[in-house]
Amino acid sequence: MHLVDRARAGDIRALARLLTLVESGSPDLRDVSADLVAHTGHAHIVGITGAPGVGKSTTTSALIKALRAEGRTVAVLAVDPSSPFSGGALLGDRVRMQDHACDPGVFIRSMASRGHLGGLSAATPQALRVLDACGFDVILVETVGVGQSEVEVMGQADTVLVLLAPGTGDAVQVAKAGILEIADIFVVNKADRDGVHNTTRELRSMISIGDRGPDAWVPEIVTTVATRAEGIEALVSTVERHRAWAARSGDLHSRRLERIRREIEALALDRLRDEFAGSRALAQRVLDGELDPYTAAQSLLD
Amino acid sequence: MHLVDRARAGDIRALARLLTLVESGSPDLRDVSADLVAHTGHAHIVGITGAPGVGKSTTTSALIKALRAEGRTVAVLAVDPSSPFSGGALLGDRVRMQDHACDPGVFIRSMASRGHLGGLSAATPQALRVLDACGFDVILVETVGVGQSEVEVMGQADTVLVLLAPGTGDAVQVAKAGILEIADIFVVNKADRDGVHNTTRELRSMISIGDRGPDAWVPEIVTTVATRAEGIEALVSTVERHRAWAARSGDLHSRRLERIRREIEALALDRLRDEFAGSRALAQRVLDGELDPYTAAQSLLD
Secondary structure, eight states: OOHHHHHHTTOHHHHHHHHHHHHTTOTTHHHHHHHHHTTOSOSEEEEEEOOTTSOHHHHHHHHHHHHHHTTOOEEEEEEEOOOGGGHHHHHHHHHGGGGGTTOTTEEEEEEEOTTOTTHHHHHHHHHHHHHHHTTOSEEEEEESSOSHHHHHHHTTOSEEEEEEOTTSSHHHHHHHTTOGGGOSEEEEOOTTSTTHHHHHHHHHHHHHHSOOOTTOOOOEEEEOBGGGTBTHHHHHHHHHHHHHHHHHHTHHHHHHHHHHHHHHHHHHHHHHHHTOTTHHHHHHHHHTTSSOHHHHHHHHHO | OOHHHHHHTTOHHHHHHHHHHHHTTOTTHHHHHHHHHTTOSOSEEEEEEOOTTSOHHHHHHHHHHHHHHTTOOEEEEEEEOOOGGGHHHHHHHHHGGGGGTTOTTEEEEEEEOTTOTTHHHHHHHHHHHHHHHTTOSEEEEEESSOSHHHHHHHTTOSEEEEEEOTTSSHHHHHHHTTOGGGOSEEEEOOTTSTTHHHHHHHHHHHHHHSOOOTTOOOOEEEEOBGGGTBTHHHHHHHHHHHHHHHHHHTHHHHHHHHHHHHHHHHHHHHHHHHTOTTHHHHHHHHHTTSSOHHHHHHHHHO
């Protein structure tokens, strides 16, 4: 039986093998890719991002529990654009998810960039396609930290949750990374701490700045204490409301279309990059001051 | 008189105008680019990165003072891949640099990404080329925050300084962003604080992990209190030692060559991207499950 068919029939090892093909950028991926696309479009892809320490893993774990209670299957893709040095801490995060290790309706996988630029942006859509084709109702894509890479990963989601915790000064950091702009829902976690009102007030004033059309989605704020599952039901129903709005308004379709368009272009550009063997000699001429980079780029294309 | 000639003759407004052309991605840039390359290669490009709050601006300011005392001219390019929300705080950082506002041997400029991906990676090498061609002896490239974009910007430097402060837990964050690997020199600033020994010990053990050849540069650690200019002379001489090593070992040449190669390829890819108008129709077919993204990418190239 074909790998995709086996994975779709619930064979976890076949699913894991497909994701390994994705992570390693295997050429075999091309063969399975056509089998996958025919079965995609069902899953609701929910992105979860925020600075380290705001409780992303705990929130993810609480979300899994709430979604499972509703009978929905859940896959988690933890995307980690980090350096090898931080392996330890991240492993710790993952371990907290082991609550769900025995539930066949839950699948959790980490994916690391292993340092090569653009690697994750290329691998994430493929990994999501695998999980989608395998029939998961909800896919939670979680990132570590806040930065441009995280913004790119969140571009793969239908609904983006940005987590903050009160009084940590995270808001500024998140703002600097440009993450506030991509939030569909703000989750103020650790809402039993001091400063929660300040954080929500700041968020509300930031949300009010945006210039939106009459039918646009206005980012919502949900307060949670994920360790005690407080606010998680409200979060699930807000996520559901965003999905309903996105489907109705056409936002879901246009996000997915745009996402695939970017993916196709990235794949095409990647292919071309392999053919750019002559760029070193041109670079030497620029370094020697004989050629400007624009003319060099044109020579490369010719 | 030509814009490049005027800027090279010391006309600050012509220099500012050139950098505005760079920042806005003006097509006029192509015309001046050939004039610029003939005059480049003199400046020593020093990158300065680290998490917010470690004292990047203060250290930059102290470095400017020390370099000026040696009679060297200095340009500062503060590259800011941030969101519009954080404009206020960053302006504050810049204001601290006003100590040097009246010194004609110092030129300071901020450059923001204004949200478009890849914009800074494209603009930074051009901006550095302008400053280099205008004869500055040292160019300090400073970034805000830590992340993949910062790593890319630091790829433009001949010598990379990574700043940390003791006891802030920044090391972990910096590690996650993959910034530790790119450091030529670690600067432990605020060395009058508790925890400086822990930070340097951690750094030393991380440095010892790396597998290096016999003539390789082993990242050095310099402790500073930038607000009091302590350790700045040692930092300047370490930077100088790195440059001498880089010139001798060929590292300087290979970094610069590789940097230009990447720039040429990025320009070529950018040009192609404009021609990818057909990608939306292909994306729709992938979304409908009729086509896999690899085949779509191939169609785009054909």
